[in-house]
Amino acid sequence: MPLPETKMNPDEEDQLFRLLRQLDLTPEASQRTIATALNISLGRLNAQLRGAAEAGLVKISERSGPDRRQRFAYALTSRGAATKMRLTDQFLARKFDEYDALHAELTGTTSGLSPFKYRTKLMQNNLAPIPELYVSYDSSQKLKVEAADLVSHDLTPRQICDLELLMNGGFNPLKGFLSEEDYNGVVENMRLADGSLWPMPITLDVSEEFAESLELGQDIALRDQEGVILGTMTVTDRWVPNKSREAEKVFGADDVAHPAVNYLHNQAGKVYLGGPVTGIQQPVHYDFRARRDTPNELRAYFRKLGWRKVVAFQTRNPLHRAHQELTFRAAKEAQANLLIHPVVGMTKPGDVDHFTRVRCYEAVLDKYPQSTTTMSLLNLAMRMAGPREAVWHGLIRKNHGCTHFIVGRDHAGPGKNSAGEDFYGPYDAQDLFREHQDEIGIEMVDFKHMVYVQERAQYEAIDEIADKDDVTILNISGTELRRRLSEGLEIPDWFSFPEVVSELRKTRPPRSQQGFTVFFTGFSGSGKSTIANALMVKLMEMGGRPVTLLDGDIVRKNLSSELGFSKEHRDLNIRRIGYVASEITKNGGIAICAPIAPYAATRRAVREDVEQFGAFIEVHVATSIEECERRDRKGLYKLAREGKIKEFTGISDPYDVPADPELRVETENVDVDNCAHQVILKLESMGLIAGQ
Numbered sequence: 001m002p003l004p005e006t007k008m009n010p011d012e013e014d015q016l017f018r019l020l021r022q023l024d025l026t027p028e029a030s031q032r033t034i035a036t037a038l039n040i041s042l043g044r045l046n047a048q049l050r051g052a053a054e055a056g057l058v059k060i061s062e063r064s065g066p067d068r069r070q071r072f073a074y075a076l077t078s079r080g081a082a083t084k085m086r087l088t089d090q091f092l093a094r095k096f097d098e099y100d101a102l103h104a105e106l107t108g109t110t111s112g113l114s115p116f117k118y119r120t121k122l123m124q125n126n127l128a129p130i131p132e133l134y135v136s137y138d139s140s141q142k143l144k145v146e147a148a149d150l151v152s153h154d155l156t157p158r159q160i161c162d163l164e165l166l167m168n169g170g171f172n173p174l175k176g177f178l179s180e181e182d183y184n185g186v187v188e189n190m191r192l193a194d195g196s197l198w199p200m201p202i203t204l205d206v207s208e209e210f211a212e213s214l215e216l217g218q219d220i221a222l223r224d225q226e227g228v229i230l231g232t233m234t235v236t237d238r239w240v241p242n243k244s245r246e247a248e249k250v251f252g253a254d255d256v257a258h259p260a261v262n263y264l265h266n267q268a269g270k271v272y273l274g275g276p277v278t279g280i281q282q283p284v285h286y287d288f289r290a291r292r293d294t295p296n297e298l299r300a301y302f303r304k305l306g307w308r309k310v311v312a313f314q315t316r317n318p319l320h321r322a323h324q325e326l327t328f329r330a331a332k333e334a335q336a337n338l339l340i341h342p343v344v345g346m347t348k349p350g351d352v353d354h355f356t357r358v359r360c361y362e363a364v365l366d367k368y369p370q371s372t373t374t375m376s377l378l379n380l381a382m383r384m385a386g387p388r389e390a391v392w393h394g395l396i397r398k399n400h401g402c403t404h405f406i407v408g409r410d411h412a413g414p415g416k417n418s419a420g421e422d423f424y425g426p427y428d429a430q431d432l433f434r435e436h437q438d439e440i441g442i443e444m445v446d447f448k449h450m451v452y453v454q455e456r457a458q459y460e461a462i463d464e465i466a467d468k469d470d471v472t473i474l475n476i477s478g479t480e481l482r483r484r485l486s487e488g489l490e491i492p493d494w495f496s497f498p499e500v501v502s503e504l505r506k507t508r509p510p511r512s513q514q515g516f517t518v519f520f521t522g523f524s525g526s527g528k529s530t531i532a533n534a535l536m537v538k539l540m541e542m543g544g545r546p547v548t549l550l551d552g553d554i555v556r557k558n559l560s561s562e563l564g565f566s567k568e569h570r571d572l573n574i575r576r577i578g579y580v581a582s583e584i585t586k587n588g589g590i591a592i593c594a595p596i597a598p599y600a601a602t603r604r605a606v607r608e609d610v611e612q613f614g615a616f617i618e619v620h621v622a623t624s625i626e627e628c629e630r631r632d633r634k635g636l637y638k639l640a641r642e643g644k645i646k647e648f649t650g651i652s653d654p655y656d657v658p659a660d661p662e663l664r665v666e667t668e669n670v671d672v673d674n675c676a677h678q679v680i681l682k683l684e685s686m687g688l689i690a691g692q
């Protein structure tokens, strides 16, 4: 059999296809069994196997064991799997041609059926199985073992999301990470090289060093962050993308205020790799397993329940009454069933975490009429690309068996740009979707903005209210909701469901119940520890939250005993304090830190660590160096002056005075109790402790 690179005639292609399919199905069968299944002689099979192995399509390994007939085991390489896929398409196309010819011969007319390209689309209606990139279970077991010899790429969280949807058909028709030609087409005009519509670059970004270590044609193992192999990729393309161009064309502006542009420039690797992927196994999810479905699982579910029309609702936010009303209406209008399809992969930084959201969705699900609605979680990494993202979401939902898709105002909007303006117009997403709707293959249901009409005690679409001037229209924005949650204020029943509000309150308790960090900084002997101790006692007297003191000396004894006072060691010491404080804050406690922390940049880094979870209050204990030296409680300044202690802050080492702390306290002629009280007042004014 000729190598697949050389031109093969249809017969040879058929033979190769049958061989690859058989090996994929029964990788451990004896040669006799395989030959029988293929209806060829043993000698012929051997020749075919040799050809396929030489072409790098099949790996043949020896098996130990008593049965001589099962001496060999076979596994498709990623190239073999890709070839099999290509040949399947060709095989089907040829069979259709043969059918057309037969039809013409028998009836004297053409079959009247559309060309193959469209015919397969017909076959793949929303309920037929969709192609996946996974090999059979047996082949995957073999590939796993063989992949031990491959160079590995450890996928980033975003790449894991992308790979999952590539492998399970969610990104159909993609067969792997984009090649350079496909990438250019997608960036420039939303089209793959073969002309099909695809709006989002799905690229494997890697470091320059890793890219340089590879050769084109090489297979690499794609592993998750624990090193578990998920798939392999044959690297066919490697290039340095023009990221600014990508940002302009795909996201509308080269502006790092856009989360995906920021990712592109500051997190993504410099080089892109492209090539077909062979799926070995799905990424493992331990949470909400019963709620996660592949496109084929959802299609099978719809088939089983007889759901012919399904409208999908994409969301990255908790659902409130307005959303429930809107989705219910959309389903009614389309006479379809409803799929709540929230994204749980990666959403916009700062969103409510998906654990909380899913608990909220579960609560809302009970509010729909029974058996009309279901929910499934989508492990998508969103890009917040507005119009292009809407088209992408539509294609993904089509792949998941849906016939309709709700597109709202400002769909997948990234917020404001660096000039404070919206990146996209509110209806750009709907416009672009409408333009490509036929090609996407899913019908858009455009979002009606629902508001509450007090007099009629019901939700209505704003553009359908005829008596706007005579009724009271109520609405609560996302910002207002966050404010009410953080201040523990009432959230009315007309706005949300009590179960949803109670879930949100658990995750976003009012500020007076959230964790926070008070970070004292100042010279040695400035009074940091004394004030910190007094503050701790006052907070413990109030009760409510656990308080932990991370004093400079305590930390140096328990966390950083091996560290000295070089810049590097001081930074490490402060970052450790920051890490512990951020964990305490995350878990609702109060951390009081009192190191010197002389470097502004390190203090800023700690602030960033903590502020993900709660407030950070920097308190500069502004005792002058002269006063500290005069007090010299520990006798260290004297030793520092004598040169017996090196790198002593304020004497022989720098201290960056905080430019903009939340609070600055003077300790000269002010007693400790008063200093601690100033901090308490500051905390009260920030809403972190309830007034006494």
Ligand code: PPS
Pocket (backbone or CB within 6 Å): 523, 524, 525, 526, 529, 552, 553, 556, 565, 569, 570, 571, 573, 574, 594, 595, 596, 597, 598, 634, 636, 645, 646, 647, 648, 649, 653
């Ligand atoms: S740092 O810079 O934030 O890591 O320092 P910190 O962990 O707060 O430790 C400061 C305490 O260590 C003692 N000490 C020194 N301080 C500054 N410079 C040098 N070279 C030094 N050597 C020892 C000093 O007692 C500091 O205690 P505090 O509590 O600040 O008085």
